Each structure stands twice: as C-alpha cells, then as structure tokens.
Amino acid sequence: MLTRKQLELLEFIQKRMARDGVPPSFDEMKDALDLRSKSGIHRLITALEERGFIRRLAHRARAIEIVKLPEAMERNAKAGFEPKVIAGDRSDPPRGALAVEAVGALELPVMGRIAAGVPIEAIAEVSHHVAVPGSMLSGRGEHYALEVKGDSMIEAGINDGDIVVIREQGTADNGDIVVALVEGHEATLKRFYRRGGMIALEAANPAYETRLLREDQVKVQGRLVGLIRTY
Known part of the structure; x- marks a missing residue:
C-alpha cells in the first residue's frame, strides 16, 4: 500500500504527463506536494520505483515512466470523476x-x-x-x-x-x-x-x-x- 504522499506524487506525475507529454521537474513536484526540499521528492520517487509504479531511465533529464497505477486511481482516471x-x-x-x-x-x-x-x-x-x-x-x-x-x-x-x-x-x-x-x-x-x-x-x-x-x-x-x- 502506498502512503498518501506517494499517491499524491504518482497522481501529479500522471496528470502532468497526460497534459504535457513529459513528467514534471523535481522543483515542480516539490512545490506541488508542499515539501521543503527536493530530497523528500527523491525518497518518494525511489519508493514508487521500488514498488513498481514508475521506472527511471538512465542518462536522461526528467526520465520517468509510469509502469502502472493503483486500481482506484486508474478507475477514477477512466471515469473522469468530477463531483x-x-x-x-x-x-x-x-x-x-x-x-x-x-x-x-x-x-x-x-x-x-x-x-x-x-x-x-x-x-x-x-x-x-x-x-x-x-x-x-x-x-x-x-x-x-x-x-x-x-x-x-x-x-x-x-x-x-x-x-x-x-x-x-x-x-x-x-x-x-x-x-x-x-x-x-x-x-x-x-x-x-x-x-x-x-x-x-x-x-x-x-x-x-x-x-x-x-x-x-x-x-x-x-x-x-x-x-x-x-x-
């Protein structure tokens, strides 16, 4: 199970990639999650990679690939839920x-x-x-x-x-x-x-x-x- 911050980061990356075609920068991730330093983003990215949700590609800037999404997040994305x-x-x-x-x-x-x-x-x-x-x-x-x-x-x-x-x-x-x-x-x-x-x-x-x-x-x-x- 992912923590709330891990889920927030994964969803932020997914939405930015869907909108722009490229993942956000670490500074953008830090600001979006209201963290004080990029080291917190590094830890979250590492945790998501270890759990198989993302993959980092070597020797490329902003090289993050989403491998899978949690089931609930995937259902919401498909349903376009807008209360x-x-x-x-x-x-x-x-x-x-x-x-x-x-x-x-x-x-x-x-x-x-x-x-x-x-x-x-x-x-x-x-x-x-x-x-x-x-x-x-x-x-x-x-x-x-x-x-x-x-x-x-x-x-x-x-x-x-x-x-x-x-x-x-x-x-x-x-x-x-x-x-x-x-x-x-x-x-x-x-x-x-x-x-x-x-x-x-x-x-x-x-x-x-x-x-x-x-x-x-x-x-x-x-x-x-x-x-x-x-x-």
Whole structure:
C-alpha cells in the first residue's frame, strides 16, 4: 500500500504527463506536494520505483515512466470523476455552487468510511481519490477525505454518503467536529468537548446519546474543514 504522499506524487506525475507529454521537474513536484526540499521528492520517487509504479531511465533529464497505477486511481482516471461542491439540502444545490474544476481543484485520498453514528473500526487505506477546491484546505498540513456512514450528524448538515474533508491534527477546541479514534480501534465523526477530566463526543441528532470517555480513551485524528456532496 502506498502512503498518501506517494499517491499524491504518482497522481501529479500522471496528470502532468497526460497534459504535457513529459513528467514534471523535481522543483515542480516539490512545490506541488508542499515539501521543503527536493530530497523528500527523491525518497518518494525511489519508493514508487521500488514498488513498481514508475521506472527511471538512465542518462536522461526528467526520465520517468509510469509502469502502472493503483486500481482506484486508474478507475477514477477512466471515469473522469468530477463531483460538485455544495453545502445545504441534498436535493437542491445552493445558488452559486461551483464545479470543483472551476475553483482550483486538488486531489485528496478518500481513506475509507467514517461512522456518523455507532463507531466503526478505523480504516486507513485509500479507497479512491476525490477532487477538492484548494480554498477548502485550511492552513498548512496534511488533509484527507472520508465517506460518511450514518445519520448522527444530520443537524450539522452532514448526511449519510457525504464526503468530509479532514485536516490532520491531534488537538481540538470545544465544539469542533473531529475524527476521533476511540480506544485505539473505533473511528467516529462527532463534536468534541472537554468536560472536567472527560471527553464528550456529541452527536448532532437527538436520537444518539453523547458518549463520555476518559481522555486516554480518545485520540483526535483530525478536524472537519469541508464537505463534498455529489448529486
């Protein structure tokens, strides 16, 4: 399995080669992945080559050949997946909603499904990629996406089947909607509150009870920064 950075680099190379006929330079790769030095790109390229996804040709500048793509990436490329980014009711996109490609889209890995209801086992494997407007990616740091399963966050405007965009971070403020890892193996999407020495994971649906857990039972894995709904 590839890491997120390896997947991002492979997809960036594939798109640039499809557009220009030649792979990007190391400087372009460094800027695209927001790395500080080209040494990080060298490590990613080496890892992709060792896993058989690319091949470097000797004695030629920018000599990178794509040998294969992960299945999910290949399916997305063939399908030309282009979701719409909206907020609001599932049946009526709001006025001014823009297609992703119109607002400077970036690709994020969808790391499986997240429970907005009863916690499910944590999933950390890329299932596919989704286009996300760059303006949705708040601040610096890593971002990823998850598909929502369940209805416990419907009063926060988050429905079953939505894609939530998450910024990786290990802390949260009261009221933040977070991805919380419960007891090391269950992941859930809830509002985060500190109550005395306990952590409250609160649903946005009165049908679900608030869960009170010890601090050592909860690990924040990221904060909600955006929502994608496909019609």
